[in-house]
Amino acid sequence: MEKITINTSTHPYNIYTGENIRFNIKGFLPKEYSSILIISDETVSKLYLKDVKSNFSVNEQVFYSVIPSGESSKNINTYYQLQTEAINFGLDRQSLIIALGGGVIGDIAGFVASTYMRGIDYIQMPTTILAHDSSVGGKVAINHDLGKNMIGSFYPPVAVVYDIQTLKSLDEKEIRSGYAELIKEAFIADGDFLQVLLNTNLQAITTEQLEKHLQTGIKIKASIVENDEKETGIRKYLNFGHTLGHALEAEKGYGTLTHGEAVAIGTLFALRVSESFFSINLPYDAFYHWLRNNLYPLQLDNLNTDKIIKKMKSDKKTVNKKIQMVVLRKLADPTVVEINDHELTQLLDNFIRELVVS
Template sequence: MHTIQIDSSIQPYTIFIGNGIRHQLGTLLEQAYTSILIVTDSNVATLYAEDIVNSIQHETVYVAKIEAGEKSKSIDMFYDLHTTALECGLDRNSLIIALGGGVIGDLAGFVAATFMRGIDFVQIPTTLLAHDSSVGGKVAINHELGKNLIGNFYPPTMVLYDIDTLQTLPQKELRSGYAELIKEAMLADKVFYERLLSVQLNQLTGPLLANFVTEGIQIKAHFVQLDEKETASRKMLNLGHTLAHALEAIVGYGRITHGEAVAIGILFASYVSEQEFQITLPIEPLYNWMVRNNYPVSVTVPSIQEIIEHMKHDKKTINQEVQMILLRDISKPVLYTVSDQKLKRYLHTFLTTNSWMITGDQEVK
C-alpha cells in the first residue's frame, strides 16, 4: 500500500493507494463518529457499498444512492442530500463518505463542507478520473452557465483509493481518467508523459495502472501544497479545462465525459501554445495516440462565439478576458491571456478544420 501525505492548511490528510484496501477502511478511520452517511450512485452502490458498510462495522450507517452522471451535480441534489442527512439525524460529529467517481466526490464533499457549517468526509474514489478530483479539497456543484462554479475548498480527512475498483470500469471511463494523467505529466514530467503514451488502454495491467495513478497523484499533490486555494501555481492544473468545461456545458453534461473533453482541451491548448510562442510541441504523437484509443478529438458546436462566451465563465477569467494554461514546453506551463480575436480564429481552425494538425499552419498574429 502506498501512502501520500497532503499538508493542507485546513487539515492534513493521507492518501492510501492499494489493492483491496476498501476492506480496511474501518481500521484506518482515526476517530469515532456518531453516525455515517455513505453517498454513492446507482452504478457503484451495487458493486461496493456493502463492502464499505461491512468494513466500517458501525451501528449507525446510512446509504444515500443517487442517479449516476454529471446531471446529479446540481443544486437540487445538493439540497436533497442535506435533507437526507437531517432525516438520518447526522450531527456535527458525523461523517460523510463519498463512494464513487468525481461527481460523487464533488457533490458529497460540498454537502459535507456546508452541513452544519462543515463535518468530516472521506473520499473513496472508484474511477480513474477521480484520482485527480479526489485530491486537493475542491468540492462543487455545477451551474447551468458553467461547471463547478458553486463550491468551496474543503479537504477530506482521508482519501482511500482501492485500485481493484478500477477493474469494473468501461473503456470510456478509462479514457476519461487517463486524460487527466496525461495532463499531469505534461505539466511536470516529460518521461512520465512518454511512458503514458507508450501504452494502449487495452494493455493496462493492474500494477502498471497503480504506478501511473501514484505518479499522477504525486504531481497533483505537489501543485496543491504549493497553492492550496488556487491563487497562483495551482491554476496550472487547469491545463485543457478552459475549453473542456465550455464543451461540457454546450454539448451537455454526461454526453461527453469530463476526461474526453479535457483531452480535446489539451490538444487545443497545445495548438494555441505553438501559435503564440512559435514553438513545436509533441502534439502529433498525442493526437495519434488519442485516435488509436478512440478518443473524440473534435466535436461539433453551435457557434464559435457561444464557446467563447462559455469560456469566459471559467474561474480564471479576469475582466472578461480568457486566460488559458499554455505550455512553453512539456513541464513548463504558463497562465496566458488570449484575446477574443485570436481565440475566435484559433477555435475556428481547431474545431472546423484539420489544418492545425495536418499542416501545422502558423496563424497570423
C-alpha cells in the same frame, strides 16, 4: 499499500492506495464518529456499497444515499436532496460522510460535507481513474447550467482511500476519461511520464501499469496542491486543457462527453494555443495520434464558436471578462496567458476545422 501525506492549512491528510483496502476503512479514519453517511451513485452502489457497509457493525449509525449516475446529477437539486437526507438521518457535527464513487460523487458529497452544519468531516473513496485527480486537493463543487463547478469551496477530506481493485469494473470510456487527466499532469510537470503514457495502449493496460501511473499522477497533484492550496498561483496549471474542456461539457450537455473526453480535446487545443503564442513545437501530433488510437471522440461538428467562447468566459480563471488560459512555454513548463476574443476566435475556428479535416 502506499501512503502519501498532504499538508494543508486546514489539516494534513493521507492518501492510501492499494488493493482491497475498502475492507479496512476503520483503519484509515482519524477518530470515531457519531454516525456515518455513505453517498454513492446507482452504478457504484451495486458494486461496492455492501463492501463499505461491511466495515461497520449493526450497532453503529450508518446510513446511505444513492443518486443517479453521471455528471447531470451534480446540481443544486441533488445537493438539496442530500442535505435533506442528512438532516432526516440525524447527522450532527461529529458525523462523517463517505464519498464512494467517481469525480461526481466526490465533488457533490464533499460540497455537502463542507456546508452541512457549517462543515463536517468526509473521506474520499474514488472508484474511477479520473477521480485520482478530483479526490486529491479538496476542491468540492456542483455545476450551474451556465458553467461547470461554479458553486463550491476548498474543503479537504480527512483521508482518501483509493482501492485499485475497484478500477477493474471500469469500461473503456471511463478508462479513457481518467487517462486524460493523467496525461494532463504529465504535460505540465513530467516529460518522462508523458512519454510513458504516450506509449501505453489503454485497451491492453495491466493492473501494475495502472497502479504505477496513478501513483505518479497523485504525486504530481499532491506536490502542486501542497504549494498552492487555494489556487492563487501554480495550482491554476492543473486546469491545463480545462478552459475549452469545461465549455464543451456545458455546451454539449453534461454527460454527453465525459469530463476526461472533453479535457482531452481541450488539451489538444491548449497545445495549439501554446505553439501559436510561443512559436514552439510541442508533441501535438503524437498526442493526437494517441487519442485516435485509443478511440477518443475528437469530432466537433456543428459547434458554434461564439457560444463556446461565451462558455469559456464563464471559466473561474476569467478576469474582467478576459480569458486566462493555461498554456506551455515548453514541455512541463506551464504558464497563464490572457487571450482576447479576436485571437481566441481565430485559434478556435482553425482548431475546429483541423479536427474536421483530420
